Amino acid sequence: MDTATKHLSVTPVEAGSIITPKGFCAAGIHTGVKRYRLDLGVIYCEVPASSAAVYTLNKVQAAPLKVTKESIAKEGKLQAIIVNSGNANACTGIKGIEDAYSMRSSTADVFKIPEHYVAVSSTGVIGEFLQIDKIINGIKKIKALTQVKFDSAERFNEAILTTDTINKRACFRTTIDGKTVTFGGAAKGSGMIDPNMATMLAYITTDANIEPDWLQVALSEVVDETFNRITVDGDTSTNDTVVTMASGLANNQSLTKDHPDWEHFVLGLKMTCEHLAKKIARDGEGATKLIEVQVSGAKNDEEAGKVAKAIVGSDLVKSAIYGTDANWGRIICAIGYSGADINPETIDISIGEIQTLQDSMPLPFSEEEATQYLTTENIVISVDLKVGEGFGKAWGCDLTYDYVRINAGYRT
Structure with missing residues (x-):
């Protein structure tokens, strides 16, 4: 479906972000992994959120992907996503897996949630061990910052960047069962971009009420038409991940393909992902157009x-x-x-x-x-x-x- 054919059912929220949908907050912090820039971010949902994800097709997959897949497979729910930049934690063997689990357990402990409610992402240089002590110390400090709403979404966006030159965010709204449903998004990606997918991390939040299995159906369909349609250099990374969390706090009837507003939901998700995908393509390393x-x-x-x-x-x-x-x-x-x-x-x-x-x-x-x-x-x-x-x-x-x-x- 061409987004132009049904654009009137979904509208952009110009000042919106990853924390605009009900139930979400975020933060970004500097841990010292990178010399000056923010390098650790978190998205947190006040309730267990239905979750779905799509991952790189590269057969060499970084340690955080294994941990995130395991978390979502347990129950289809997440409450937090912890992301570090500056180091991909890829091709790092047993220690890399242990470090990814440490990031997950520390985040769960700080937010007082089960470990399988935490997803982990990393981006940066391949083949170097995480400075895990700095990251764990950052995780211990980051919860307090999620309560500070002012520019918290922008700080999260900045914390996940590597060679990117701009923050990438999106926000759209639609109506389902007469209720306003909002989608927020944040992404990073600039080089090694040829999805199925790319050196690309994307996080989508929504307050729609939808079960994990149906969220996965919608996300897989949308990613194929958006993130899988961008390329910068033909390289497919080891860390690419798109994660979606749905809080359900819009209180619409649970969405399935049989719901009369299913297409509105899919279109809202698609327009959010398409907006982010185009931002990634435009921000390709060295790009001018x-x-x-x-x-x-x-x-x-x-x-x-x-x-x-x-x-x-x-x-x-x-x-x-x-x-x-x-x-x-x-x-x-x-x-x-x-x-x-x-x-x-x-x-x-x-x-x-x-x-x-x-x-x-x-x-x-x-x-x-x-x-x-x-x-x-x-x-x-x-x-x-x-x-x-x-x-x-x-x-x-x-x-x-x-x-x-x-x-x-x-x-x-």
């Missing part, structure tokens, strides 16, 4: 998404966008190797409002106008395959000299 690819006329939505992802993931397309070169040949090349079922003779391509290809034949266009359009910050590439009714989008960024500079010296 957000690229959105819209594909219509595919055999189905999945095929459309596959084509869109191939285009936005092409280093040649990304380089051309950076260089303000309207090289549509690179776009059709990506379409051809996408693996989708296409007709090579029926493809239309437009860059912004400038159509460059019709039925796979080049059209005359103003190179000067195209170059001018490509200097703008938000670039839209539209493709019509004309083989079906499928529609899909994907997001990415341009590939710049700064991407190489940042990653050439990541550890130094």
Whole structure:
């Protein structure tokens, strides 16, 4: 479902955040793991919240993922998520697992909740042990800060960042059973971005009433159309996680696919995730532009998404966008190797409002106008395959000299 088709049922909350839904608070603190910036964050819910998660498909998975999977599998409920940045706690063996469990048990102790009500996330450098003493000391101090509402969400957002240049937040509202239901979100991600998923952490809160199994159904569907449609550099990380918590405090009737407002809930969740996904794509390491690819006329939505992802993931397309070169040949090349079922003779391509290809034949266009359009910050590439009714989008960024500079010296 294209979000534009039902946008009126969900509205943005401009000043909203991860703590806007009923029942949630957050905090961020500096523990000394990073030299100056905040490096430990927590989200806390006043009640056990229905929870669901989606994880990286990388077969090398960091220790916190194992702990979080175990927590959610126990009961489908969470009350706290503890997140450290600066160190991924990945490829750290038995000690890494022990440290992740220590983060979980310390958080449970501080908030006086069962250990399996705590999820753990880490992000940063791979292959180095956590400075666990600093993190545990930070956990002991962080509870008091959750009671301070002023800028607490922003402090959480800052605490989870690595090479990101901006905080990434989202908030939307919809109506279910006549009750206002709110979604809040926070995310980090800038490099190693090619989800299924990426070096990307995302946390979604909502006050909707929904059981864990149905929340998982909704989250899995939404992630496939949002976070799994962004790419920066084609690398898939060891730590990627999306976690959703639903407090139920909106007091709507419990949501299932048979609920008349189910689509409103899924759309609210989707718009929150899409907003965060686009923020991640735009904040790609060294990026200067957000690229959105819209594909219509595919055999189905999945095929459309596959084509869109191939285009936005092409280093040649990304380089051309950076260089303000309207090289549509690179776009059709990506379409051809996408693996989708296409007709090579029926493809239309437009860059912004400038159509460059019709039925796979080049059209005359103003190179000067195209170059001018490509200097703008938000670039839209539209493709019509004309083989079906499928529609899909994907997001990415341009590939710049700064991407190489940042990653050439990541550890130094």
